């Protein structure tokens with residue numbers, strides 16, 4: 001093991017001696033090794049589909065009538081990796097921290113549900129989930145199954161081949177987006193210009209104010225307000241462990257991929 005990593009893990013081991021309440025703050029990098037591209041790395045989702053066009057509801061809804069094929073291509077790029085993804089060694093390692101007699105809160109920006117699939121029990125989804133839809137003007141929500149998402153994906157692929165109409169697009173995407181007497185329903189995902197879900201933000205803030213260690217993994221932290229959550233940990237002296245290929249502001253940075261580092265980090269935790 002490289003000495004840089006060895007030293008970093010030794011520092012983390014000291015931190016874990018005292019830490020009882022741990023917050024794991026994750027981003028797209030934690031799911032990268034499950035085959036889901038990140039947003040801002042080379043080849044990331046925003047490279048082919050710029051966020052000013054595809055990450056706000058006004059633009060997306062405009063595309064339904066102006067260029068549904070382009071929108072369908074975006075949905076294919078978004079859904080295809082997620083519907084077939086399985087939790088990776090990093091998600092599983094995060095879930096395993098709970099077995100070390102630690103209270104673990106996962107605060108994620110990801111919408112792929114993989115932390116829950118891996119067995120993490122307290123997961124706060126700051127940017128929502130692709131597996132839930134709800135009305136724009138009410139709190140009524142309902143789940144979307146993985147099979148339903150797969151069917152939407154297949155319909156979108158077919159739609160791209162047929163180059164169909166806006167009406168055909170609406171039919172194909174109806175498990176995720178449509179209109180009933182109660183109004184318009186959409187996926188419960190947060191896009192630019194949206195408020196974060198209030199409860200998720202409050203719960204995440206509370207967990208960070210109370211934690212005695214924060215682990216940041218796989219996020220560029222450029223999107224606000226999520227990117228500033230670490231300030232709540234540092235404001236009361238909770239040490240921060242950073243994991244990823246790029247250095248971040250933290251007390252111990254472990255260079256490497258999430259799947260390479262997180263299992264080692266769990267090994268470095270003191271035995272219960």
Ligand code: OAD
Pocket residue numbers: 026027028029030032033038039040041044051055109110127190191192217218219220221222223243244245246256257258259
């Ligand atoms: P980004 O694409 O901005 O950043 C991904 C981070 O993961 C980068 O810091 C990479 O260096 C790192 N990374 C890549 N591969 C990794 C690996 N195998 N292991 C560990 N780290 C790796 O993704 P996020 O920070 O999650 O929001 O993006 C935040 C938000 O921006 C998303 O939730 C989404 C997006 O716009 C909205 O759309 C509102």
